[in-house]
Amino acid sequence: MRTLIRGVRVFDGERTVPEADVVIDGDHIGTAAGAVDAVIDGAGKTLLPGLIDAHTHAFEGDLAEALTFGVTTELDMNNLPPVLAAQRRQAAERDDVADLRSSSMIATAPNGHPTQIMTADLLKALGTDRTLDTVADPGEAKAFVEARLAEGVDYLKIAIDDGGSSGLRLPALSPELAAVLVEAGHAAGLRVIAHTVTAREALIALDAGADGLAHLYSDVNEEQAEETAARIASYDAFVISTITYIEAVTGDPNGRELLRDPRIAARMSDRSKATFGREWADIPMHSQGVMNASHAAAALRRAGVPVLAGTDCTPFGPVHGAGLHHELLLLTEAGWTPEQALAAATGTTARLFGLTDRGRIAPGLRADLLLVNGDPTTDITATRAIEEVWRGGVRRRWAD
Numbered sequence: 001m002r003t004l005i006r007g008v009r010v011f012d013g014e015r016t017v018p019e020a021d022v023v024i025d026g027d028h029i030g031t032a033a034g035a036v037d038a039v040i041d042g043a044g045k046t047l048l049p050g051l052i053d054a055h056t057h058a059f060e061g062d063l064a065e066a067l068t069f070g071v072t073t074e075l076d077m078n079n080l081p082p083v084l085a086a087q088r089r090q091a092a093e094r095d096d097v098a099d100l101r102s103s104s105m106i107a108t109a110p111n112g113h114p115t116q117i118m119t120a121d122l123l124k125a126l127g128t129d130r131t132l133d134t135v136a137d138p139g140e141a142k143a144f145v146e147a148r149l150a151e152g153v154d155y156l157k158i159a160i161d162d163g164g165s166s167g168l169r170l171p172a173l174s175p176e177l178a179a180v181l182v183e184a185g186h187a188a189g190l191r192v193i194a195h196t197v198t199a200r201e202a203l204i205a206l207d208a209g210a211d212g213l214a215h216l217y218s219d220v221n222e223e224q225a226e227e228t229a230a231r232i233a234s235y236d237a238f239v240i241s242t243i244t245y246i247e248a249v250t251g252d253p254n255g256r257e258l259l260r261d262p263r264i265a266a267r268m269s270d271r272s273k274a275t276f277g278r279e280w281a282d283i284p285m286h287s288q289g290v291m292n293a294s295h296a297a298a299a300l301r302r303a304g305v306p307v308l309a310g311t312d313c314t315p316f317g318p319v320h321g322a323g324l325h326h327e328l329l330l331l332t333e334a335g336w337t338p339e340q341a342l343a344a345a346t347g348t349t350a351r352l353f354g355l356t357d358r359g360r361i362a363p364g365l366r367a368d369l370l371l372v373n374g375d376p377t378t379d380i381t382a383t384r385a386i387e388e389v390w391r392g393g394v395r396r397r398w399a400d
């Protein structure tokens, strides 16, 4: 089956082509030459690579919700092995769910973040009684990484968070133990992503050798954000944004704009809608985190540090799928151009995670595609005007 999308504006993962013909040839993007079986008129529309959310936690139902909103790949950043195995199976066998990569369990100190929120009740709600493994001393690092390799992980995640950004006191990995874990991860060929929420923790993680940070630092003012960005630029590392998450856990109501946008609300599940009333507790985050993280996003971009769009979505909010469209809006509100935001959810993320088969629109790549009405390269919210979603060349079927 060859489908031609004719005369469409293309954001190819890096830049915009005002008008092009793109062919979906089976499960991949083909070349325009030759006969086709179907034609879609692309006038007034924009074709994008399927979106990649660089920070999620995928539980039952989440990957379907993601695909509904054009998120074709989720990068899970902490999960429990039985849940993860089921989600990976769905991602491999079904074409109505987003694809998935994962770290499986995060490496943290005994009683360290996020064990304080992963309570028995929460785990029960998630359908498992498996608790997180923790790492108490350097002698345990190699076994921890080997256990994750046995679970088939794509990268390693570690936590460096003493809770101080919100006055909590949590045990955290020491800088030395973090370095040993990073070394064990690298020795196994894994990228290492660190959960950190303050500028100080970010620099500890980078000194330990981490390849990326799972959140923007969110505890320092505009001037300090600039200084921190300059220091981070001296490392070869990336940062995942998650301003959406910072909004949710600090009680900022701005994320509710999704519920007021008919393009989003019409397709959002009742389960996702119900998460917006949730109250959060015991999560380390500075009370001015949203404003601080926005300054950090702007400063890091100016300093040339790659920032990837991620939401930290969970079954309890922020929401899968739609949340990434909100994150893109927040990045433009932080001063980015729409194209910079789009690259942060497509081409840049694919490049930095070694996902060489996706994230861009070019012949031979996997046909993970999003067709929208309008022009998100000038109005970022046009990503919400979804016409079609293809996952590996399979067109998502809409009930309506």
Ligand SMILES: [Zn+2]
Residues within 6 Å of the ligand: 055, 056, 057, 077, 078, 312
């Ligand atoms: Zn997370």
